[in-house]
Amino acid sequence: MAELSTTSDVPVATIKYYLREKLLPAGESETANQARYGSPHLDRLRLIRALIDVGGLSIASARSVLEVIDSDASLPETFAVAQHSVSVAIEPSDLDPADLDRIDELLVGWHVSPNNPGRLASARVLSAFRGVGQTDDRGWFARYAEAALLIATADLDEIESRPDRAAKVETVVVGTVLGDALISGLRRAAQEHVTSERFS
Amino acid sequence: MAELSTTSDVPVATIKYYLREKLLPAGESETANQARYGSPHLDRLRLIRALIDVGGLSIASARSVLEVIDSDASLPETFAVAQHSVSVAIEPSDLDPADLDRIDELLVGWHVSPNNPGRLASARVLSAFRGVGQTDDRGWFARYAEAALLIATADLDEIESRPDRAAKVETVVVGTVLGDALISGLRRAAQEHVTSERFS
DNA sequence: CGCATACGGATAGTATAGCTATCCGATAGT
DNA sequence: ACTATCGGATAGCTATACTATCCGTATGCG
Structure with missing residues (x-):
């Protein structure tokens, strides 16, 4: 998660927030305290930031468009x-x-x-x-x-x-x-x- | 002020807030507890609501555009x-x-x-x-x-x-x-x- | 004249959104 | 063995846009 944070330039606390809000799917847990985040996660995170920062969407709106993309x-x-x-x-x-x-x-x-x-x-x-x-x-x-x-x-x-x-x-x-x-x-x-x- | 509120459909408390925020000029005080608001005030109030509600401006942004209109x-x-x-x-x-x-x-x-x-x-x-x-x-x-x-x-x-x-x-x-x-x-x-x- | 009501102004409180910081138990590296 | 770091849970923070309460004054009505 720390690596995802540095490559995407999004604070770890914010990534955790997006996980809670179901904008970002959880990485696959490797051990009890280690999860793996790959490039799909990075892509998704960039999409989230584009929608929120540039598009001005709220968290709730972003969630609904992400859901429709996944459907x-x-x-x-x-x-x-x-x-x-x-x-x-x-x-x-x-x-x-x-x-x-x-x-x-x-x-x-x-x-x-x-x-x-x-x-x-x-x-x-x-x-x-x-x-x-x-x-x-x-x-x-x-x-x-x-x-x-x-x-x-x-x-x-x-x-x-x-x-x-x-x-x-x-x-x-x-x-x-x-x-x-x-x-x-x-x-x-x-x-x-x-x-x-x-x-x- | 109550009349201004009913004709504009903006709550009195909100009008007071706009007065505080210098979006709306004060009505001319007639006595110590009575002020007069005329149609310029109503026009201004409608403009404020259009900028904020429809245009999505913040209070601060609305204030700066109103200032430039007055200048x-x-x-x-x-x-x-x-x-x-x-x-x-x-x-x-x-x-x-x-x-x-x-x-x-x-x-x-x-x-x-x-x-x-x-x-x-x-x-x-x-x-x-x-x-x-x-x-x-x-x-x-x-x-x-x-x-x-x-x-x-x-x-x-x-x-x-x-x-x-x-x-x-x-x-x-x-x-x-x-x-x-x-x-x-x-x-x-x-x-x-x-x-x-x-x-x- | 008396008094409930309404007035405008000042101040404090509220709701929401979007983070952000702290704590916690588990584990990985040295 | 031990310290640092991990992910997860929870609580706290900041800003914005109102909203509600209090207060002293004054007006209309009987």
Whole structure:
């Protein structure tokens, strides 16, 4: 365990914590006070840190996506779990139906289930926009939807390019969780670029 | 204050907390135990809740963006504060320069300063991707960058359409903070759409 | 006038999350 | 034989975002 700690740069106490929380499977006990941790454990630990540190997942969310990776769930099932894990739960009841309608207008022609977490989250954002007195510019949001479609298409192309089911499932999870961080980051870089272009 | 609480649906104790934390300016005291809160206070309170609940900002981050809204900062300065507030601080020193190079390759032709929080965050995501054994597919990330540019252009168009500096500054902040939530939400909807298109 | 009620402000307490430090008995190396 | 280290269990810590209680003042109502 000490070796796992030094190679992964994660404190021993934290590794023990992840074991307790069932994020990391126990190493195989060799004697009563010695366990063996191999490269699968190291890989898993790196995945955990990526999900938590970079993706911002909670311990509980990380556990549920790791469980789905270990299971034999289908790709759509995996997507559902991954999406749920990165979204804050929203009660459809405390959402203005008008906001949902507006989102559905943006998504015409899209095949999206009514309780898709993204649909609900988008409606909540729209509601917040209106609440702070922003005019809700259809054109603005429509361009976001266009960009979202580009990204999702790129995601699915990438997933399909993976050789087997296990690799596909891991890409679904990693892509969903880290993709959010990536698009946010690139968006900030692009904002600075476009700003400097227009205010120079 | 009780009235402000009922119309905004924020508990009185929480309003007092925001006053203490200097997120909300005090109402003007009418007598020793009575203060007056008007619609500017209600607007501000709604903005605070949007930033915290929907945008996921911490109290400290919310305070710094509210301060910049109240100040007479320029648009680029406002952008910098808003971007900083939604990003986790990253030490450039614990980043692999190779990852930064790869990000810069994606951003050729863009005018982005070396310590743009988005640039650093993107490099960290790239590092995490490699760490979990994903092949870093240039095409995938390039399509993200393209989408990011679309979004940033839409953001700047929207900001320019605002009538005066105060409105522009508020749109910078609200757009930066809530825009992240919006693109994430729409991306999930788009993922379900594209998935169902391909697996039906 | 009297007094229960409500007010705003100050202070202390609470719940949760994510670690982190200490203790413990067993065992491995010298 | 003995000291250091191991893994496991348990308790403690820190930060964040509230939440509840207390308190002196003042207002409305009879």
